[in-house]
Amino acid sequence: MLFTPHTLGPLTLPNRLVMPPLTRSRAAAGNVPTALMAQYYAQRASAGLIVSEGTQISAQGQGYAWTPGIHSPEQIAGWKQVTDAVHAAGGRIFAQLWHVGRVSHTSLQPGGAAPVSASAITAEGVKVFIDPDGSGPQAGVGGMVQTSTPRALETDEIAAIVAEYARATANALQAGFDGVEIHAANGYLINQFIDSQSNARTDGYGGTLQGRLRFLREVTAAVIGVAGAERVGVRLAPLTSLNGTVDDTPQATYLAAAKVLAELDVAYLHIAEVDWADAPQMPLAFKQAIRLIFPNTLIYAGLYDAAKAQAALDAGWADLIGMGRAFIANPDLPHRLQHGLPLNALDSATLFGGGAQGYTDYPSAG
Numbered sequence: 001m002l003f004t005p006h007t008l009g010p011l012t013l014p015n016r017l018v019m020p021p022l023t024r025s026r027a028a029a030g031n032v033p034t035a036l037m038a039q040y041y042a043q044r045a046s047a048g049l050i051v052s053e054g055t056q057i058s059a060q061g062q063g064y065a066w067t068p069g070i071h072s073p074e075q076i077a078g079w080k081q082v083t084d085a086v087h088a089a090g091g092r093i094f095a096q097l098w099h100v101g102r103v104s105h106t107s108l109q110p111g112g113a114a115p116v117s118a119s120a121i122t123a124e125g126v127k128v129f130i131d132p133d134g135s136g137p138q139a140g141v142g143g144m145v146q147t148s149t150p151r152a153l154e155t156d157e158i159a160a161i162v163a164e165y166a167r168a169t170a171n172a173l174q175a176g177f178d179g180v181e182i183h184a185a186n187g188y189l190i191n192q193f194i195d196s197q198s199n200a201r202t203d204g205y206g207g208t209l210q211g212r213l214r215f216l217r218e219v220t221a222a223v224i225g226v227a228g229a230e231r232v233g234v235r236l237a238p239l240t241s242l243n244g245t246v247d248d249t250p251q252a253t254y255l256a257a258a259k260v261l262a263e264l265d266v267a268y269l270h271i272a273e274v275d276w277a278d279a280p281q282m283p284l285a286f287k288q289a290i291r292l293i294f295p296n297t298l299i300y301a302g303l304y305d306a307a308k309a310q311a312a313l314d315a316g317w318a319d320l321i322g323m324g325r326a327f328i329a330n331p332d333l334p335h336r337l338q339h340g341l342p343l344n345a346l347d348s349a350t351l352f353g354g355g356a357q358g359y360t361d362y363p364s365a366g
Contacts, residue, residue: 001313002306003338006048006320008297009230009267011092011178013048013320016313017334020270020301020322021051021096021181021235024359025066025129025352029136031056033068033078038085039360043331045091048320051181051233051270054098054188055079057168058161059110061189063100063147065131066353070095070168076175083176094179094233095172097165097223101189102150102198103243105130109148116157117150118192118199118206118215123244126187129352155203158215161189165219169226179231182223184257185272186235187243190216194257195247209256217260224264233299234261235270239282251286258293269294270322273302287317306337332364341365 006013028034041050055070056062062069069075079095086093102117105128109115127144153161165182172180184190192198193215199206205214216234224232238254247253261269271290273282291298300312301322309321327333328351329344336343350358 002310002321003334006297008049008320009179011049013092015046015048015334016309016320017048017337018270018299018301018320018322019044019047019050019327019333020272020299020324021053021183022324022328023053023064023067023352025064026354026359027066027068028078030072030074031062031067031069032072032074033082035081036356036360037068037078038082041082041093042085042089042091043360043364044327044333045086045089046332046334047091047327048334050086050091050093051322052079052082052093052095052177054096054183055168056098056100057164058099060113060116061099061164062108063104063115063188064129065108066136067098070097070171070175071164076171079172079175079177087176092178094181094231095175095177096181096183096235097168097172098183099161099164099189101192103147103188104128105145106148107132115148115150116153117189118152118201120150120152121198121200122149123147123187126244152201155205158205158218162215162218162222166222166226169223173227179233179267180223180227181233181235181270182220183235184216184219185237185242185270186240187237187245190219191237191243191245194253195245196253197246197248198244209253212253213257213260216257217264220261220264220266224266229265230267232266233268233270233297234266235272237272238286239280240272240274251289255289255293258290262294262296266296268297268299268320270299270301273300275302275324284317291317329362331362336365339365
């Protein structure tokens with residue numbers, strides 16, 4: 001099944017392999033996507049679906065140096081050269097819409113302001129990548145610093161951020177993306193509203209489970225209003241504690257989130273599993289419960305190889321499988337897996353910042 005077609009909304013994917021969102025920190029001045037980024041994504045166009053690296057919906061939404069945005073005309077034009085290159089190579093690509101919330105630093109925020117979040121709770125021990133001297137991604141010189149203390153969004157500010165997601169969706173479609181994925185995982189803003197230990201609100205966006213899910217529901221509905229449900233996916237990370245977000249009852253919370261998204265009829269859910277070697281595994285019964293609740297396409301990502309991916313597809317609780325590190329190092333990953341060819345090793349030293357080295361110079365099998 002790994003190399004069979006799959007229908008995703010109006011798209012026919014030629015295989016079940018997804019290149020998931022992978023931050024590479026190579027945007028140019030103004031957080032504008034570059035020709036080098038277009039080359040990188042086009043090299044990987046044989047993926048059934050590419051989901052772009054997280055692209056911030058506003059200047060406030062940025063949490064790391066040199067990440068691309070989707071809120072200025074220059075950024076839209078930069079992404080257009082990326083999508084044109086991917087489509088010319090026969091690929092399909094969604095834009096991942098990103099607001100980091102509290103996972104940021106005042107040096108990255110407009111006017112040096114505090115980042116925003118569901119509540120004024122610092123992500124203790126979480127660090128972000130900044131460019132302290134403005135040297136840019138080509139120099140590859142940056143620093144990791146503790147996130148700044150956020151301020152809680154006022155209730156009447158939230159609608160404006162929901163509207164920014166809608167504008168970012170329109171911008172993504174203008175840039176030629178085939179759809180959008182809402183980043184509601186990995187400890188970023190939407191996740192900060194969902195998880196109980198990062199949301200201490202007492203208004204309608206907190207307090208109860210449905211209150212904590214309200215921001216997710218409103219953002220998703222606004223994005224659907226622009227793109228149509230068939231071109232919208234949502235990424236969730238039910239059991240991870242990335243960037244300091246923890247939920248007291250994660251299975252109940254995320255089954256409820258899946259129900260909300262099923263009601264909104266989004267095209268897919270993209271489940272980010274924990275992806276470090278000794279991490280706790282997501283229980284099979286939990287995956288089966290998500291499948292019962294959510295009838296549309298389910299993508300799973302997290303340390304999958306070909307055998308593990310095939311087993312997930314055969315079991316029926318996954319429709320597509322994301323392989324991040326493997327796609328970084330192997331632009332022709334579907335070909336290599338289908339023919340049992342060896343994989344290139346990942347150069348972890350070149351993941352963030354820099355130029356072509358470790359980005360567009362990985363060889364194809366030929």
